[in-house]
Amino acid sequence: ADSAKRSSADKAVVEGRRRQLEEWLAWREQVVEELVEERREMGLPDISEEMAALVVDEEEEGDAKVVD
Amino acid sequence: MRPILLSGHERALTQVKFSKEGDFIFSVSKDHNVCAWYSANGERFGMYKGHQGALWSVDVDPTTTFLATGGADNTMRLWEVKTGKQLKQWEFPTSIRRVEFSEDGKLLLGVTEKRTGQLSNIYVYDIAQDVNAEQSDEPTLRIVVDELPRVTVAGFSYLNRYIITGHENGCVAQWDAKTGEMIADEYPHEDGASVTDLQWSADRTYFITSSKDKTAKLQDARTLKVLHTYVADTPLNSAAITPEPTNYVILGGGQAAMDVTTTSARQGKFEARFYHKIFEEEVGRVRGHFGPLNYVAVSPDGKCYCSGGEDGYVRVHHFDPPYFDFKYEVEREMQGHMNRRMEQEL
Numbered sequence: 001a002d003s004a005k006r007s008s009a010d011k012a013v014v015e016g017r018r019r020q021l022e023e024w025l026a027w028r029e030q031v032v033e034e035l036v037e038e039r040r041e042m043g044l045p046d047i048s049e050e051m052a053a054l055v056v057d058e059e060e061e062g063d064a065k066v067v068d
Numbered sequence: 069m070r071p072i073l074l075s076g077h078e079r080a081l082t083q084v085k086f087s088k089e090g091d092f093i094f095s096v097s098k099d100h101n102v103c104a105w106y107s108a109n110g111e112r113f114g115m116y117k118g119h120q121g122a123l124w125s126v127d128v129d130p131t132t133t134f135l136a137t138g139g140a141d142n143t144m145r146l147w148e149v150k151t152g153k154q155l156k157q158w159e160f161p162t163s164i165r166r167v168e169f170s171e172d173g174k175l176l177l178g179v180t181e182k183r184t185g186q187l188s189n190i191y192v193y194d195i196a197q198d199v200n201a202e203q204s205d206e207p208t209l210r211i212v213v214d215e216l217p218r219v220t221v222a223g224f225s226y227l228n229r230y231i232i233t234g235h236e237n238g239c240v241a242q243w244d245a246k247t248g249e250m251i252a253d254e255y256p257h258e259d260g261a262s263v264t265d266l267q268w269s270a271d272r273t274y275f276i277t278s279s280k281d282k283t284a285k286l287q288d289a290r291t292l293k294v295l296h297t298y299v300a301d302t303p304l305n306s307a308a309i310t311p312e313p314t315n316y317v318i319l320g321g322g323q324a325a326m327d328v329t330t331t332s333a334r335q336g337k338f339e340a341r342f343y344h345k346i347f348e349e350e351v352g353r354v355r356g357h358f359g360p361l362n363y364v365a366v367s368p369d370g371k372c373y374c375s376g377g378e379d380g381y382v383r384v385h386h387f388d389p390p391y392f393d394f395k396y397e398v399e400r401e402m403q404g405h406m407n408r409r410m411e412q413e414l
Contacts, residue, residue, distance in 0.1 A: 006227075007156075011222075014397060014398060017346075017347050017396060018398045018401075018402075019395075020346050020347060021346055021398050021399065022400055024295075025344045025402070027283060027295075028312075030240070031271075031273050031274075032271070032273075035226060035227075035271060035273060037229070038227065040246075042227070045353075047271075048171040048174075048226070048271065048272070049130040049131070049171060049172045050088045050130040050171045050173070050270075050368070051088075051171075051270055051271065052130070053087075053088035053089045053130050053131065053368065054088070054089065054368055054369055060099045065071055
């Protein structure tokens with residue numbers, strides 16, 4: 001009975017985490033989309049100057065990929 | 069995760085910052101000195117000399133051209149990173165508690181200390197993007213903070229839209245960065261517990277605050293809504309967000325020696341604490357300092373973090389591969405879903 005209780009508690013924890021992760025990813029997706037839209041409307045590149053500082057390094061390594 | 073110890077300061081560290089490329093660390097201390105270090109090996113790159121009092125704050129622009137510092141000698145100074153040359157000095161009636169560049173490096177803010185007869189003020193300056201240019205004496209914006217208690221921390225949001233401030237009573241406020249009008253104020257921290265740090269996500273759409281109330285809060289820069297809460301067992305001095313795709317926050321704090329009866333490292337809780345950003349659970353601690361951690365910072369490339377201690381040391385920790393591989397079951401599951409979805413779309 002104890003292990004059954006534990007496993008249902010574990011399940012609830014995993015369920016809770018799944019919900020938190022989904023919520024977070026959905027929020028991030030929306031925020032990033034809106035931010036990029038606003039930047040484009042203002043005639044700015046998709047990422048800020050400080051985020052672009054990291055891209056330079058990757059270009060030097062021959063792989064110009066933006067990691068967000 | 070073998071730490072590199074940066075010893076060069078003679079007194080407590082107050083702030084440590086990485087360059088945006090992650091290759092340099094800048095540190096300020098109560099000993100009046102500003103140091104620059106290579107983050108890869110801990111060798112000292114240089115010092116910036118001139119301040120006449122304890123330093124409270126340091127920041128670097130996105131191209132690692134300009135360094136800003138501020139402290140107890142009532143000045144904020146601008147330096148050329150490469151040469152160590154002082155380019156500008158602004159003077160104020162009280163000390164500078166905080167300096168910060170905007171994400172584009174074109175604006176610099178300074179927060180002045182509140183003292184009898186002087187309110188906390190926030191000054192914003194346009195920074196001419198040329199080391200040979202004359203920098204402006206006059207601020208483009210000055211916010212006199214009379215409605216709220218002392219400002220402890222401040223910074224610019226994404227697109228320089230807002231200035232977000234933290235206060236000594238636990239309040240967090242949002243201001244229009246163009247007009248200086250206050251838009252909103254929230255109380256994410258316990259009443260009377262000072263907000264001790266405010267650090268941004270990489271895109272500055274959200275931020276984390278730490279407080280003496282032993283919690284750190286992740287907040288939306290637009291709405292000030294608290295997204296996540298991290299509960300510690302010691303007053304916090306600092307909190308940092310690791311860059312995505314990793315999902316951690318790092319908290320630093322500890323009881324000052326005069327506030328605890330036993331001053332052993334164990335009692336003081338002088339550890340950097342790692343929490344999962346989304347699940348809010350503590351996932352690990354890193355020991356090392358002999359006094360409270362006054363500041364924690366993460367490299368923008370996510371490869372290492374550093375902490376500045378009351379003990380006068382900066383400790384730099386480069387992450388081991390397991391740190392990047394560790395995932396919760398639901399994170400692995402989600403990754404699997406996303407990979408499958410991408411395969412289908414291809």
